[in-house]
Each structure stands twice: as C-alpha cells, then as structure tokens.
Amino acid sequence: MINPNSLRAADLKKKFAVFGSFYDIALGGELVACRSVLELLAHDITPQDPDNIAGLKPDLLIVMMNPGSSRPLDKSYEPPLVNRWQDIAKKRQWVATCPDNTQYQIMRVMAALGLQHGRVLNLSDIREPKSPVLFKKISALSTVAGGGVHSIFCQERRKELENLLMCVSCEIPVLVGWGRSDALIPLAKQALTSLSGFSIYGRETSDEKVLFFHPSPMLQRMKEQWVEIMLGQMSIKI
Numbered sequence: 001m002i003n004p005n006s007l008r009a010a011d012l013k014k015k016f017a018v019f020g021s022f023y024d025i026a027l028g029g030e031l032v033a034c035r036s037v038l039e040l041l042a043h044d045i046t047p048q049d050p051d052n053i054a055g056l057k058p059d060l061l062i063v064m065m066n067p068g069s070s071r072p073l074d075k076s077y078e079p080p081l082v083n084r085w086q087d088i089a090k091k092r093q094w095v096a097t098c099p100d101n102t103q104y105q106i107m108r109v110m111a112a113l114g115l116q117h118g119r120v121l122n123l124s125d126i127r128e129p130k131s132p133v134l135f136k137k138i139s140a141l142s143t144v145a146g147g148g149v150h151s152i153f154c155q156e157r158r159k160e161l162e163n164l165l166m167c168v169s170c171e172i173p174v175l176v177g178w179g180r181s182d183a184l185i186p187l188a189k190q191a192l193t194s195l196s197g198f199s200i201y202g203r204e205t206s207d208e209k210v211l212f213f214h215p216s217p218m219l220q221r222m223k224e225q226w227v228e229i230m231l232g233q234m235s236i237k238i
Contacts, residue, residue: 004108004231005224012107013099017046019053020070020097022079022127023088028144032137033079034125035067036088036152037164038097040107042116050094057166058119061198062106063191064215065178066122069129071098085149089160105215105223109175109230119164123178123187124150135183142186153191161194173234176202177215177226185210201233 019039024031039053073096080091110118128134141147148154152161174195188210202212215226
C-alpha cells in the first residue's frame with residue numbers, strides 16, 4: 001500500500017478526474033444553487049462521453065455535509081434551472097469540476113485502497129461555503145412545505161437516491177464525514193436511515209454514532225490522522 005499522505009494535489013489530479021451535476025432550484029422563495037452528485041473517477045475508466053458516468057457502478061460511496069463552494073471548471077457553464085424536484089435527475093448534466101481539499105482526502109483513501117470510482121452525495125445539495133449560512137438556510141427551509149427536497153435523502157427523492165446508490169449491491173462501502181454540528185443531526189439521521197444495510201465507515205464524534213468528523217480538518221496532522229483512521233477501518237473489511 002502506498003503512503004496516501006505523501007500524495008499531493010498534483011499527484012491526485014494525475015490519477016482522478018472529477019465530474020459534478022449542478023442545478024438551480026427555487027426553494028423558500030429564492031433561487032438556490034445546488035449540486036446533486038459528484039464523481040471521482042480514475043482517468044483510465046472515465047468515459048469519453050460524461051453522460052455515461054451515471055451507469056457506472058462505484059467502488060465507494062461518500063456522504064458529506066454539502067457541496068460548499070464546488071463549481072464547474074468552465075466558469076461560463078450555466079446549470080439547468082429545475083422547476084420541480086422531480087426534474088433534478090431528468091436534467092442531470094455531468095461537467096468537469098474543480099477538486100478541493102476535501103475531495104483530495106477522499107482520493108488519498110481511494111488511491112491507497114486501489115479504488116477507482118467514488119460517488120459523493122451530501123446531506124444537503126445547497127452550494128454554500130459558509131456553514132452558519134448553510135445551517136440558517138436549512139433551518140428556514142425545514143418550515144416550508146416541500147423545503148426538504150434540497151436533500152437527496154428526503155422521502156420525495158427516494159427513487160433518485162436508489163438509482164445513485166445502486167441499492168441492489170449494498171456491499172459497496174459508504175464513507176461518511178459530515179462534521180460535528182448539532183444542526184446537522186436531523187439530516188444525518190435521515191441519511192443513516194436511508195443507508196440502512198450498507199457498511200458505514202467514518203470517525204465518530206461521540207457514542208451517538210450520528211455525527212462524523214469532516215475529512216479535511218484545518219491542521220495538517222489531523223488531515224493525515226483522518227486518512228490513517230479511515231484506512232485502518234476499511235483496509236481489513238473491503
């Protein structure tokens with residue numbers, strides 16, 4: 001096994017391509033920028049036509065808090081406008097996406113374990129880099145009829161989730177790391193219920209087994225520790 005913490009961003013870009021599916025939707029009286037799914041793909045299995053990505057079976061599922069400031073590589077790209085949550089999957093477009101430090105952490109785990117395809121979902125699709133602002137939006141939407149559809153783990157989007165999880169194969173491991181904020185507990189419980197039957201891996205923040213440390217903490221030594229803990233959990237069981 002290679003030392004994953006020795007892999008820098010430039011090394012990881014040579015190994016993996018990143019594609020995301022972005023959309024805009026009106027929720028709670030405002031237009032909200034979202035990303036429904038992200039794909040981390042080894043270059044040698046990346047289809048020439050990105051539209052074929054959805055049919056690939058991932059080696060690893062990853063669930064995190066939200067897309068943060070994730071954006072397409074093409075700054076001129078305009079995500080499709082979705083008028084109804086039912087159209088999120090119908091209007092899905094795969095576009096090359098800028099990787100970030102969190103995704104590099106996932107890539108390090110994948111590289112060390114020889115995994116080629118990671119599919120990233122989030123507790124919330126909302127693209128908001130500031131956590132306090134995100135939590136405020138989530139809280140406000142929880143009081144609005146239909147406001148919960150920003151999460152792919154809501155009941156309304158169950159079919160879309162099943163298609164992405166490929167639920168016929170629960171042997172696919174699920175790596176979770178959505179952070180420690182109590183504001184996420186309702187969404188975290190919703191996600192864990194949806195993932196019942198899958199093997200869950202993550203660094204728990206407490207005995208409640210609801211909140212899990214984020215993959216990319218601020219300190220470098222803690223980043224490296226997170227990778228080492230994940231490999232300790234997963235290398236034996238995968």
